[in-house]
Structures are given as C-alpha cells and as structure tokens.
Amino acid sequence: MFAMTSDAVGMIIPELINEFNLTMTQASAFHYAPMALIAFSGLFLGFLADSFGRKQTIMLGLGIFALCCFLFSVSSSFSIFVVLLSCIGLAIGLFKTGALALLGDISKNNLEHTKTMNLVEGFFGVGAIVGPALVSFLITQQVSWTYLYVIAGVLCLILTLIAWRADYPKPKKLEEHAKPASLATTMSMMKNPYALGFSLAIALYVATEVAIYVWMPTLLGDYNGPWQLLATYALTLFFILRAAGRFLAVWLLNHLSWQAAMLYLSLGIALCYLGLIFGGVDWAVFLLPLSGLFMSMIYPTLNSKGISCFAVQQHGAVAGVILFFTALSAAAGPLLMGVISDYFGHIRYGFYLATGFACLLFLAMLYNYLRNPAEQALAQHSALSH
Numbered sequence: 001m002f003a004m005t006s007d008a009v010g011m012i013i014p015e016l017i018n019e020f021n022l023t024m025t026q027a028s029a030f031h032y033a034p035m036a037l038i039a040f041s042g043l044f045l046g047f048l049a050d051s052f053g054r055k056q057t058i059m060l061g062l063g064i065f066a067l068c069c070f071l072f073s074v075s076s077s078f079s080i081f082v083v084l085l086s087c088i089g090l091a092i093g094l095f096k097t098g099a100l101a102l103l104g105d106i107s108k109n110n111l112e113h114t115k116t117m118n119l120v121e122g123f124f125g126v127g128a129i130v131g132p133a134l135v136s137f138l139i140t141q142q143v144s145w146t147y148l149y150v151i152a153g154v155l156c157l158i159l160t161l162i163a164w165r166a167d168y169p170k171p172k173k174l175e176e177h178a179k180p181a182s183l184a185t186t187m188s189m190m191k192n193p194y195a196l197g198f199s200l201a202i203a204l205y206v207a208t209e210v211a212i213y214v215w216m217p218t219l220l221g222d223y224n225g226p227w228q229l230l231a232t233y234a235l236t237l238f239f240i241l242r243a244a245g246r247f248l249a250v251w252l253l254n255h256l257s258w259q260a261a262m263l264y265l266s267l268g269i270a271l272c273y274l275g276l277i278f279g280g281v282d283w284a285v286f287l288l289p290l291s292g293l294f295m296s297m298i299y300p301t302l303n304s305k306g307i308s309c310f311a312v313q314q315h316g317a318v319a320g321v322i323l324f325f326t327a328l329s330a331a332a333g334p335l336l337m338g339v340i341s342d343y344f345g346h347i348r349y350g351f352y353l354a355t356g357f358a359c360l361l362f363l364a365m366l367y368n369y370l371r372n373p374a375e376q377a378l379a380q381h382s383a384l385s386h
Contacts, residue, residue: 001065001127001152001155001156001159002092002096002124002127003124003125003126003127003128003130003131004127004128004130004131004134004148004151004152004155005069005088005131005148005149005152006034006092006131007127007128007131007132007213007239008131008132008134008135008148009030009031009213009214010132010212010213010214010215010216010217010218010235011132011135011136011139011145011217011235012030012135012145012148013027013028013030013031013214013217013218014217014218014221015139015145016030016078020078022078023338023342024218024338024341024342024347025335025338025339025342027338028214028334028335028337028338029082030081030082030085031210031214031330031331031334031335032330032331032332032334032335033082033085033086033089033331034085034086034088034089034092035089035327035328035330035331036086036089036327036328036331037086037087037088037089037090037093037327038089038090038092038093038096038323038326038327038330039093039323039324039325039326039327039328039331040089040090040093040324041089041090041091041092041093041094041097041320041323042093042096042097042319042320042321042322042323042324042326042327043186043320043321043323043324044186044320045090045093045094045097045320046093046097046186046316046317046318046319046320046321046323046324047186047316047317047320048094048097048098048316049097049098049100049101049102049315049316049317049319049320050101050313050314050315050316050317051316054098054099054101054102054105054168054316055098055163055164055166055168057094057095057097057098057316058094058095058098058099058102058163059160059163059164060091060094060095061091061092061093061094061095061096061098062091062095062156062159062160062163063091063160064087064088064090064091064094065088065091065092065095065152065153065156066153066156066157066160067153068084068085068087068088068091068149069088069149069150069152069153069156070149070150070153071084072084072146072149072150072153073146073147073149073150075146089327093320093323093327096319096323097316097319097320097323098316099120100303100307100315100316100319100323101315101316101319102168102169103116103117103120103304103307103315104307104308104312104315105168105169105312106169110304110305110308110378111253113304113307113308114253114258114300114301114304114305114308115249115250115253116304117300117301117303117304118246118247118249118250118253118297118300118301118304119246119247119249119250120300121246121297121299121300122243122246122247122249124246125239125242125243125244125246125247125296126243128213128239128242128243129236129239129240129243131148132213132235132236132239133236134148134151135148136236186317186320186321189310189314189317189318189321190321193373194306194309194310194374194377195306195309195310195318195321195322197306197373197374198302198303198305198306198309198322198374199306199321199322199324199325199326200325200364201302201361201364201365201368202299202302202303202306202322202325202326202329203325203326203328203329204329204357204360204361204364205266205295205298205299205302205361206299206326206329206330206333207329207330207332207333207354207357208269208273208291208295208354208357208358208361209295209299210329210330210333210334211333211334211337211350211351211353211354211357212235212238212288212291212292213235213238213239214334214337215334215337215338215341215347215350215351216234216235216238216284216288217234217235218347219281219284219288219347219348219351220234220281220284220285222281223281223282223284223285225281225282225285227285227286230285230286230289231285234285234288234289235289237289237292238288238289238291238292239292240292241289241290241292241293241296242292242293242295242296243296244293244296245292245293245294245295245296245297246296246297246300248296248297249296249297249300249301252297253297253301258301258305259365259368259369259372260369261297261301262298262301262302262365262368262369263362263365263366263368263369265294265295265296265297265298265365266294266298266358266361266362266364266365267362267365268291268293268294269291269294269295269298269358269361269362270355270358270359270361270362272287272288272290272291272294272358273287273291273351273354273355273358273359274355274358274359275287276288276351276355277351277352277355280348281348284351298361299326303319303322303326305374305378306318306322307319307322308378309374309377309378310377333353333354333357336350336353337350337351337353337354338350340352340353
C-alpha cells in the first residue's frame with residue numbers, strides 16, 4: 001500500500017509538469033515533501049512504537065494515511081496535493097517504525113530478522129510494481145491519477161481492520177537499568193556509531209534507488225532507439241526485478257555472508273550507473289532496469305542489521321533514526337537531481353550525481369566487508385528474547 005503510492009511518483013511527475021506547468025524542481029516536491037515528513041516522523045516520533053505500543057502506533061499511522069488518501073478525491077490544487085502528501089509522510093513514519101519494531105518481537109535471532117525483513121520488503125516490491133502500472137492504466141483510460149490514492153485509501157481501511165484484529169506479541173520487559181523509550185532515547189542514538197553508520201550507508205543506497213523511480217521515466221522520455229517497448233515499461237521492469245530479488249534474498253543469505261552479498265550487489269549497481277555515464281540513454285534503457293536486481297536486498301539487509309545492533313526494547317527508536325536518514329536521502333537526492341538538471345538543461349546531468357552516490361555506496365560496502373565493524377554489536381544481541 002505504501003509502495004503503491006510512493007513508487008508511482010515517477011509516473012505522476014510528468015503529468016504534474018504538464019497539468020500545472022511546473023519545472024522539474026517544483027514537480028519534485030511531490031516526492032521530497034512526503035519524504036521530509038517521513039524523516040521528521042521517524043526521528044521525533046519513532047520512540048512511540050516503544051513507549052505507546054506497536055499496535056497503537058501502527059493504527060494511528062494507518063488512520064491518518066487513509067484519511068489523507070480519500071481527500072485526494074476532492075482536491076485539485078498542486079499545493080493541497082503537497083500538503084496531503086506531507087501528512088501521508090507523517091503517517092508512514094508512524095506505522096513503518098511500529099512495523100519495523102514489531103519484526104524484532106517476532107524474530108528469534110538477527111539472521112531470522114534479516115530474512116524476515118527481506119521477505120516483508122518483497123511485498124513492498126510488489127506494491128511498487130502495482131502502483132506505477134495502475135497509474136499508467138488510469139492515464140491511458142483518461143482517468144485522473146488521483147484515483148490511485150483513493151484505491152490506496154480503500155486498501156488502507158482493510159489493512160487497518162486486519163491490524164486491529166491481529167494478535168500482537170506481548171511487550172517485552174525492559175532490561176535491568178533500562179530507561180523507558182522517549183524522544184531523548186532517539187536523540188541519544190543519533191550519536192551511536194552503529195546507528196549512524198548503517199543510516200549513512202542506507203542513505204547512499206536510497207539516493208541511488210530513488211533516482212531511478214523518480215527520474216528514469218523523464219530520462220527515457222528522450223529515447224528514440226529500437227527498444228521503445230522496453231523504454232515504455234522500464235520502470236515496471238525495474239520494480240519486477242527488485243521484487244524478485246528480495247524474494248530470492250533468503251536463498252542468497254544461505255549461501256553468502258551478508259557482508260559479501262552487500263559488496264557484490266553494490267558493485268553491480270555502481271557498474272550499471274557507470275554504464276549510463278559512458279553509454280548514455282541507449283545503454284540506460286537496459287542498465288537502469290537491470291540495477292533493480294542488484295538493489296533488491298541491500299535496503300532490507302542493512303536496515304535489519306542496523307536494528308539488530310540494539311536491544312529489542314530500542315528497536316522503535318533506532319528504526320526511527322534509520323528511517324530519518326532514509327527519508328532525508330529520498331527527499332534530498334531527487335531534489336538535487338532536479339536542481340542540477342534544470343541548471344544544465346537535461347535530466348542526464350542529475351544522473352551524474354546519482355552515479356557518485358552509487359560509487360560511494362560500493363566503497364562503504366567494501367569497508368564493511370574488509371573490516372566488519374558491526375560484528376561485536378550483532379553478536380551481543382544475536383539471541384533476541386522471544
């Protein structure tokens with residue numbers, strides 16, 4: 001449901017530019033506004049999953065999300081759309097930190113946590129396929145793209161009912177001398193090297209990923225080669241490969257260490273982006289969708305390992321910190337790409353910046369492979385209480 005709306009932005013932005021006569025920088029507000037509020041919500045409200053409760057936090061987020069989705073059907077102003085998306089971002093920050101914390105409650109150890117995280121993110125990948133495809137269908141039927149949000153709102157109401165009726169694990173007792181979760185808990189984690197290290201690595205990854213689903217449709221709009229059909233469905237293919245890779249992640253983790261998997265996959269992403277720089281849009285039509293296969297398990301794996309460096313009672317707070325950097329990168333990356341592209345006159349210049357992010361991600365994963373800095377923390381919290 002979340003992916004249906006967030007990952008369809010790349011298909012909606014060209015419609016917004018034509019409908020409201022916007023620049024690329026202005027239109028990118030459709031993406032960076034909700035991401036900025038997800039960042040705010042994750043950082044300042046992430047502790048609620050630990051103190052207020054997983055179920056209550058998830059229900060609150062879902063309720064706000066559904067209401068804002070239905071308001072799209074009675075709105076027609078770009079400014080109002082951005083405000084509604086900002087409120088949706090706040091809601092996502094609430095229910096996502098609650099859901100991420102819940103994964104720790106149902107996992108026996110950090111390996112199971114990582115596999116479950118990849119499985120859950122696989123369904124996010126399914127939503128990312130459905131959302132853009134649904135927008136394309138609505139546009140071809142000359143129906144407003146805003147109905148995507150109405151459909152998401154209906155799904156959210158169903159999900160809210162399921163979340164309300166579901167049985168949740170009993171809250172775990174605080175460890176001896178542990179303090180109740182609060183905003184101060186989250187703020188203290190901003191100084192923790194494990195929380196910061198994984199957050200920054202995820203931020204680099206996110207900057208490379210969102211570049212594709214926000215700006216690839218615009219980049220391939222200039223493609224005039226023989227692979228027009230591939231260019232038309234490039235974004236859908238990207239999401240299909242990303243979703244397939246996430247469901248295959250459990251198999252990959254059974255055959256490789258997570259450090260080695262991250263190294264090889266990040267190298268694949270960097271090579272796809274470097275191919276775009278040297279081959280231009282003719283190569284991009286193949287390489288950018290292909291990068292989805294390499295991207296598949298990086299985010300859920302790094303997210304899981306970052307959270308698993310901490311006690312279960314802190315999972316909501318650390319998930320909030322990681323979500324803050326995730327959303328901040330998702331907001332800033334496409335915005336900077338839009339600004340650079342407007343300045344130089346073409347979106348390909350924005351992809352030069354994304355290539356730099358991809359290369360930095362590979363260097364970070366090379367350091368992680370060689371030095372394994374999180375080994376001690378992961379071993380300390382490997383036996384999560386059940």
